[in-house]
Amino acid sequence: MEHTLAIFFIILGAVLAAGLPGMGSARGTSLVGQAAAGVVSEDPSKFGKVLILQVLPATQGLYGLLIAILTLSFTQIMGGQPPLYTWQQGLAFLAADLPMAVVGYFSAIHQAKAAAAGVGIVAKKPNESGKAITFAALVETYAILALLISVLALSGLQNAYGIK
């Protein structure tokens, strides 16, 4: 029973890590896509440039997926026999997933806002699209920091609990 509860927490963590940033990325790419469609309706040749801006907030979803897989892989739920966990250990893994889950969701949406504004740059000054990408890419820093903390915490827990 306790083991099942632990597995539940671990899975919940993985689900949140894949789910929330995925939702954020979906909202983010949609937001930029709407702005981009406006530009393309005026000038279809700008498709390539605005497409890159649209893709920027898609990264959080991929990071979330990565953390979900690392969680399942580190705890040996994926591809092995998971050792017996206490429910507190399960909860610790869940906590390790939270930075990515929460920051991934919000940074995707906020990055999308910066990218959507960047679409305006592409519309008026197509030669400066590199700068538009930089503005939006800066927001991604915080998703990456969260990703790093989640990886560190997962890897630390794996060592602390002696899982091999």
Place this chain on the structure above:
Amino acid sequence: MAKLKMMTLELVAPRSNKSAILDYLQQKGVVEPEIPADTDGLTFVQFAEEQNETREELAAVKKALETLDRFAPVKKPLTAMLEPRVTLTAESYAEKAAKLPDTVSLSRRLADMEKEAEDCKAEIVRQTTLRARMLPWQKADIPVLSGHTAGTAYLLGDFRLQRTREELLTALAEALPDNNRIEIEIVSSDEDGACVVVFCMRDEADRVEDALRALGFSRAPECAAQTPAEYIADRDSEIRTNEKRIEEISAEILSLAERRQELEFAADALAIRSDKLAASEKIPETQRIFYLKGYLPARAAKRVQTHLEEACGAAAIIAEPSPDEDVPVLLSNGFFSAPLQNITGMYSLPGNADIDPTGPMTFFYYLFFGMMLSDAGYGLIIALATGLVWLLKRDTLETKMKNNVKMYFFCGLSTVFWGAMYGSWFGDAPAVIAREFLHKDINPLPPVWTDAVTDTMNVLIMCFILGLAHLFWGVLMKGWTDIKNGHKLDAVFDTIPTFLTVVGIAPVFFGLFWQGGEPPAGYSKLGTVLFRIFGAVHTALDGVYVYILIAGVALVILTAGRGSKSIAGKLGGGLYGVYNLFSGYLGDVLSYARLLALGMATGVIGQVMNMLGTLPKNPVIKPVSFLLVFVAGHAANLAINIIGAYVHTNRLQYVEFFSKFYEGGGRAFVPFETNTKYYRFKEEL
């Protein structure tokens, strides 16, 4: 292999030769004219009238082509997209151009005919409405016309509702109690309405009609002196006449459809003329001569200069552009890189200080695309399809299309390579087929290296290593750009401190993911070798990386602020450089996790498709369901992931790689040339 060298062209020629010289330049399509900065004593001649006339004729021809499309549509096979346009020589152009006025009048005639057909259609609608309004009266054998005799008036009209004679009489009696000299005859009455004839005294006709109106009466449509039956017959004959006319017009337009090519040529020729007039307006002249300034690629310069001077009586000067000039950019690259020029162009063309990034990104572009799609089966499909097109159409494909085809061919090959490395052939199809249909528990095509779906951590580490290599390559390009621009010292300071710092911190970073020890049992030979090499490097660095890191950080602090004047500024800049380096590279390297994530997504979805197909237990249904799910499922998976691989490969180039050395902001070279839709006039550069 880079940006093509551009030269400036200055040309002075007699005004009488202007048209001929512009024709020549337009056909060559290698010169981009620009409005000269100094135009003292020169005037710009406007051709508003000619331009309006040309545009109006062009609009007429385009409309005629649309008319033909409506009346005689041409079915184009899907492969038409790959067909080249017919190339015209100067002679055949002149020959066809002679017929231009004739073609323009043809397009006017087509416009008139279509207008007449439209009028006929409107007339049919009108006649049909008139006919429908008269239908309820068709039983009446007198003309449907209200009127009067000396003392009596008669009103013909209808109600929208079914009415009986009694109802109407009662209602009229209530409305006009002092009047009993009214006679009503119902001509027809059903649920759609009633047609009636009302007789009354002539001087009371208005009051009676008002009372009837209150009940919903409206006067019958007038049909002059005809009976309704005659009237309806007339309408029918009008409709038939118009229908016949439309048929005649359609047949006539169809018979003109054979002149479609003539119209297509006219559309192109008029577009060329319009472009020429627009260009001519921007080239200033005096009463005797005109003066053209422009850019052209150095390799075409000699040929153009010779022709202009010998055949056109012009004085042409070719010179190097001055360094501060905004020179337009034209890229030229080799066999593998040329297809990627479009990718560079989508970001931004190289600016004055930039090198062309197309060549440097080529290797990693194909490599990363393959890693993200990472299925040998999908790679084979792409490579075979594009390879076939390339082979069959190698002489006829237009440059842009050919580049796309080539790019996907190389991407496909790279995908086959990575698919084989990961052992992914349409997901896990070989193993599934062996297990489900041959009842053997083997994998006929095991991974050359490792299975990305299960061996996540090791693949992830390799993604980071490749990412680091990509980033370092970008830093080297920064050094190369510095050298090109004559900043040799910067080339050293921009590269070495970065390399040392990042290499110094790398073992800490990889330690997070690297579990060390021996490779797992059953690991492929290649995988084992890679595993041991990485382990050895990692261990070897273990003792020294701290010193490398310290050396690197010290160098960054000393050099990153070298742009500042004051000591404090230098130190501040140096510390900021260290911060930038750590935060920037951390994010950049982690970003390459998408190489794994997208590759794994392709593999996992492919495996799910294979699993779904083999769900049925029935030995007859199973192969059928497997085949159906296999084809549909993998087609969908390929379609989704090919887009993902393309977009995210571009992102890694633009955001991670280009940001290390590339500014962009260049202006594309837009030569004065023939922009045509149906025919090709241009000679290849």
